[in-house]
Amino acid sequence: MSIEIESINKQFGSFTALGDVSLSIPSGELVALLGPSGSGKTTLLRIIAGLESPDSGRILFNGEDTTESHVRERKVGFVFQHYALFKHMTVFDNVVFGLTVRPKETRPSKGEIRDKVTELLRLVQLEGMAKRYPAQLSGGQRQRIALARALAVEPQVLLLDEPFGALDAQVRTELRRWLRRLHDEIHVTSVFVTHDQEEALEVADRIVVMNKGRIEQAGTPDQVYEHPANPFVLNFLGNVNLFHGRIQSAGEGQPEADNSVSYVRSHDVEIDRSQHDSSSLKAEVKHIQKLGPSVRITLSINDSESFVEAELTRDVFQNLDLQQGEQVYVRPRQVRVFAEDYQI
Amino acid sequence: MSAPTRTLTAHANGNHRITEPAPVRWVLTTVALVFLALFLALPLAAVFSQAFEKGFGTYLLALKEPDTLAAVKLTLITAAVAVPLNLVFGVMASWAIAKFSFPGKNLLITLIDLPFSVSPIISGLIYVLIFGRQGWLGPFLEAHDIKILFAVPGILLATIFVTFPFIARELIPLMESQGRDEEEAAMVLGASGLQTFFRITLPNIKWGIIYGVILCNARAMGEFGAVSVVSGHIRGITNTVPLQVEILYNEYNYTAAFAVASLLAFLALITLAVKSVAEWNVRENMEP
Numbered sequence: 001m002s003i004e005i006e007s008i009n010k011q012f013g014s015f016t017a018l019g020d021v022s023l024s025i026p027s028g029e030l031v032a033l034l035g036p037s038g039s040g041k042t043t044l045l046r047i048i049a050g051l052e053s054p055d056s057g058r059i060l061f062n063g064e065d066t067t068e069s070h071v072r073e074r075k076v077g078f079v080f081q082h083y084a085l086f087k088h089m090t091v092f093d094n095v096v097f098g099l100t101v102r103p104k105e106t107r108p109s110k111g112e113i114r115d116k117v118t119e120l121l122r123l124v125q126l127e128g129m130a131k132r133y134p135a136q137l138s139g140g141q142r143q144r145i146a147l148a149r150a151l152a153v154e155p156q157v158l159l160l161d162e163p164f165g166a167l168d169a170q171v172r173t174e175l176r177r178w179l180r181r182l183h184d185e186i187h188v189t190s191v192f193v194t195h196d197q198e199e200a201l202e203v204a205d206r207i208v209v210m211n212k213g214r215i216e217q218a219g220t221p222d223q224v225y226e227h228p229a230n231p232f233v234l235n236f237l238g239n240v241n242l243f244h245g246r247i248q249s250a251g252e253g254q255p256e257a258d259n260s261v262s263y264v265r266s267h268d269v270e271i272d273r274s275q276h277d278s279s280s281l282k283a284e285v286k287h288i289q290k291l292g293p294s295v296r297i298t299l300s301i302n303d304s305e306s307f308v309e310a311e312l313t314r315d316v317f318q319n320l321d322l323q324q325g326e327q328v329y330v331r332p333r334q335v336r337v338f339a340e341d342y343q344i
Numbered sequence: 345m346s347a348p349t350r351t352l353t354a355h356a357n358g359n360h361r362i363t364e365p366a367p368v369r370w371v372l373t374t375v376a377l378v379f380l381a382l383f384l385a386l387p388l389a390a391v392f393s394q395a396f397e398k399g400f401g402t403y404l405l406a407l408k409e410p411d412t413l414a415a416v417k418l419t420l421i422t423a424a425v426a427v428p429l430n431l432v433f434g435v436m437a438s439w440a441i442a443k444f445s446f447p448g449k450n451l452l453i454t455l456i457d458l459p460f461s462v463s464p465i466i467s468g469l470i471y472v473l474i475f476g477r478q479g480w481l482g483p484f485l486e487a488h489d490i491k492i493l494f495a496v497p498g499i500l501l502a503t504i505f506v507t508f509p510f511i512a513r514e515l516i517p518l519m520e521s522q523g524r525d526e527e528e529a530a531m532v533l534g535a536s537g538l539q540t541f542f543r544i545t546l547p548n549i550k551w552g553i554i555y556g557v558i559l560c561n562a563r564a565m566g567e568f569g570a571v572s573v574v575s576g577h578i579r580g581i582t583n584t585v586p587l588q589v590e591i592l593y594n595e596y597n598y599t600a601a602f603a604v605a606s607l608l609a610f611l612a613l614i615t616l617a618v619k620s621v622a623e624w625n626v627r628e629n630m631e632p
Contacts, residue, residue: 051528071531078532084525088547098533101543146529153533 001062001156001189002027003048008057010043010213017043018054019213025206027062030183030190032200035210036236041193042161044210048191049159050074061156074157077150077188081162083142085134091145092117092130098153120148123182140171147179151186160192164199176203197237201225209233231263231338239266241308243335264332269310271297271320272329280329283308285322290314297322299330391609394602406600407607414580415588416607418496422571422584423564426503430560434511435553439545441512442519443527453516459508468502468573494576499584502570507563511556518552518626519545551625558622562615566608 003025010018018040025031033041046052048059050071058067066074086094095117099108108116121127124144134142143163150158163179164172180203183190194200200207201221208218209232217229228234243262272280283299286307290296295317297310308330312320322328363369396403406412437456441449459467473479475492485492492498526548530540568586575582583591585608592601 049532051532071528072534072536076532078529080525080529082525084529086526086529086544097530097535097543101530101533101535101539149529149533 003157003189003191004058004060004063005044005048006058006060008044008047008054008059010040010047010052010054016213018047021057021213021215023208023215023218025189025191027189028187029205030180030192030203031206031208032204033191033193033208033210034195034197034200034236035216036195038212039210040213041195041210045159045161045191045193048157049076049078051078075153075155077147077153077155077158079143079146079150079158079160079163081165083134083139083146083166085142085146085149087134089133090130091121091126091132091134091137094134094145095120095130095149095152097149116152120152123151123185124148125178138171139167140175143167143175147182151188155188158188158190160190162193162195164196165194172199179203201237209236211236228336231261234263234265234336239309239311240264241266241269241332243306243332260337262332263336263338264308264334266296266309266311267294268333269308270331270333271299271310271312271322272331273320275329276331280331283328283330285324285326285328288322288324299328301330302327388609391602391605394598395606397602398599402599403603403606406603409600411580411583412588412592412600412604415583415585415604418499418583419565419585421496422499422503423561425500426507426564427557427561429504430507430511431553431557433508434515434556434560435549437512438515438519439541441516442522443524456509456512459506460513464506464567464569465573467505468570470505471498471501471574493574494578494582496582498574499571499582502574503564503567506567506570507560510560510563511553514556514559515549515552518549522548551622551628555619555622555626558615558618562611565611 003023005021005023005025008018008021010016021040021044033044035041043052047054050066050069054067058065060066061074086097089097096113099113099116117130118127121130124147126141126144126148129137129141129145134145137145143166147160147163160179164175167175176199179192192203204221206218207221207224209216209224211232217224217233219227224233225237228237234240241264243264270276275282282302284302285297286300287298288295289298293314295312295314297312297317299308299310300306301308310330364372437452440446441453472493474481475485475498476482477486477493492501526544527540530544535543565584566586567584568590571584572587572590575584575587577583577587577591579591585604589601589605589608592604
């Protein structure tokens, strides 16, 4: 089912949570709402679910206006950051809750309900856990039960609010891959909120980058990563270095401006012992930080106050054999230029 | 993430315990125990020893006295009316306060606390001012031959007022700590308001309710000040158990006074036992 979001506004007191947000989500897509905290992404998700009502604007499911319909009638599945499992019920009772609250005429029979639970627990790979209580499960298992519970009512839309936010790093990575596979299997239109750019890049078909209640850019992971619309998107999707300066010869598609800021991602900074061309800058290695598979190097550019961060793979770092205090040349591989007046 | 940290702490604790020196610990523990013995255990023992001073037969006889039985009956009726009413009110008020924001919310919280902050005597006098012969509604009530003051309705009203905060005060923090997540999850899954309340909210606050009810009940049965003002002390008719104890005591009928008092002491012990079980369960439920 497709979701159409039309100029939604939401105000909490004097705080603008959402300012004229419009977005359309095609049927069957897995979309990530990505942004820092306070960017309005969770509010938008809750408005889609019907847990929050917008001050103005419309939400359409499959072209049908649902803005006024109650959360009960929207047939959405919602997964909460802290699972929100019913503590006093077994896994079985949790999963079937959405079916048992239906009026008698539409409620499935006991046998059907049992088959459904078995099928869902298989889907979330937790067969045999039906009799346990939420307190007896790990965080990752709880979140999968929460997902099974949401899927039990066969929702037309699945909404996930920071679904992996409360889990530790390893479980998080596992679960998000699993979510991607699950989505490929069941193809329900899904929207998930995250502040983790890596998660969004890995899982989503499309990423919607949000900031201060507005949408900064919406596009495929490749689009937003390779062609960020503005410095905020660039900055949010990876570490960047800033160079202030004047553009001497504007390249194709780059703005000609007197004052501009160039942005270089830290893994696009090349370090060399010899001068490559005129774009190379002489710098001193100030600090070396080893971060698992990659190495982060902080350099200070000679004759200036500015610092540059470079991220190398371990191989490259070992081949260069850099030492602290050494003089080297740095060269940006890829530069993005935005006019200076843009505020991050 | 947390597992290694926890082992680390446990390890550190095992090697050198960070604690006060032994004499300080002993002194503090002794002071606390002596204080408890002096102010709690001793009076309790005194009540029972006085009650049974002249043997078990006299004890039973004192309890079987008609005026005492009437006082017990009135106390039970009072609790049976006040506790359910405050239960309904307490659950509704705390639900509204914990799960919704509305204008006047802070005023409501303050009002719920009011009976705690006023002296029980004042609580009783309020009703004298309203329903008394010189009170606002006095002439009207007299004209229609409705008796509130110095009758059972007055005792009920005073008791309800005094015990008003117990259940709400217990439930508000519990419900606030649980948040709205589970209720929202139930609603998204299609549950109606009533289904959400009975299947999600109520089971989650079950122990909080039991805790509140037991405290509310103890106070309803034991309230002296407010009830004393509105009761009129009519023997066998408007005397509750605490008032009966006072009357017997003032008549130098010590054995009977302490025998009746021992009923309240039993109530206190049962309350304490149920309270600790409920408290333990509430703490379990507070965990998110």
